Amino acid sequence: MSTASAAGLPFLKGHGTENDFVIVPDPDGRLDLPPSTVARLCDRRAGIGGDGLLRVVRSAALPEGRALADEAEWFMDYRNGDGSVAEMCGNGVRVFARYLRHASLVEPGELAVGTRAGVRRVRTAPDGALTVEMGRAVLPSGPGDSVTVTVGRRSWPARHVDMGNPHAVAFVDDLADAGPLLDAPAVAPAADYPHGTNVEFVVDRGPGHVALRVHERGSGETRSCGTGACAVMVATARRDGLDPAADGRPAGYTVDVPGGRLLITERPDGVVEMTGPAVIVAEGTFDADWLAGAGLH
Numbered sequence: 001m002s003t004a005s006a007a008g009l010p011f012l013k014g015h016g017t018e019n020d021f022v023i024v025p026d027p028d029g030r031l032d033l034p035p036s037t038v039a040r041l042c043d044r045r046a047g048i049g050g051d052g053l054l055r056v057v058r059s060a061a062l063p064e065g066r067a068l069a070d071e072a073e074w075f076m077d078y079r080n081g082d083g084s085v086a087e088m089c090g091n092g093v094r095v096f097a098r099y100l101r102h103a104s105l106v107e108p109g110e111l112a113v114g115t116r117a118g119v120r121r122v123r124t125a126p127d128g129a130l131t132v133e134m135g136r137a138v139l140p141s142g143p144g145d146s147v148t149v150t151v152g153r154r155s156w157p158a159r160h161v162d163m164g165n166p167h168a169v170a171f172v173d174d175l176a177d178a179g180p181l182l183d184a185p186a187v188a189p190a191a192d193y194p195h196g197t198n199v200e201f202v203v204d205r206g207p208g209h210v211a212l213r214v215h216e217r218g219s220g221e222t223r224s225c226g227t228g229a230c231a232v233m234v235a236t237a238r239r240d241g242l243d244p245a246a247d248g249r250p251a252g253y254t255v256d257v258p259g260g261r262l263l264i265t266e267r268p269d270g271v272v273e274m275t276g277p278a279v280i281v282a283e284g285t286f287d288a289d290w291l292a293g294a295g296l297h
Helices: 035-042 090-102 226-239 288-294
Strands: 010-016 019-025 052-058 074-080 111-115 118-124 130-136 147-151 154-162 166-171 186-188 198-206 209-216 220-222 251-257 260-266 271-276 279-285
Touching: 010 090, 019 035, 019 090, 035 052, 035 288, 052 090, 074 090, 090 111, 090 118, 090 130, 090 226, 090 271, 090 279, 130 226, 147 166, 154 226, 166 226, 198 226, 209 226, 226 251, 226 260, 226 271
Parallel strands: 019 052, 074 111, 166 198, 209 251
Antiparallel strands: 010 019, 010 279, 052 074, 111 118, 118 130, 130 271, 147 154, 147 186, 154 166, 198 209, 209 220, 251 260, 260 271
């Protein structure tokens, strides 16, 4: 799509527990979104501003989505704030689903969303909360934790949890122990995370209740991370001796994030469900001259 034809291109802004996104509708997959353009769109001073970008595109219009097209009409093409491609974003799925209903692109009821981590199913409660089936967590085999997270001169053992994207979950005494999180924490062994990782720092708030801070790969510290909250829930459950697949009973935790609260449940079949809000904040159109400077074409 040329910049001239992109003049008047719509965008929206949304967030899920203050994990915020630029939403760009592109149903036929006509936009070229190089990393530099995405980073400009997500810039909080020179652009719209967001932790990441959600491109709304039909699964059949993307090579990575075509295999999912029979199951999910719409594909969430998610990019981190620095423009890099990511496999999944849990808060993003809720916001993506909220947009599809906002734009009357889907009917009420359960919705299937295609992602690079597979299809995610979303249902909406009467109070507006959205529940996403986030898939099954993958944990490294073998006993114990083999990962170490380091910030400055302090290190903690961490649990490697994959929720379609990678996570290192460290339990700390105080969330302030993580420091300002301006830079990505060091994670070892690096070979366990060849493409980088999200890092969560976790404290207990009470029975079945934890809180976290997160440094997201490609975005920095964010107000929330849906896949991170799911990874934290699974890591906490295993620490607490709970394994729904083995126990035959679901396990649920309240997970506080800086931007709000999520409810995470792991079912006996291993599927992790995340429930939380999603909000469309604003919508508008890009200025044609600004688009040209941003390189959107």
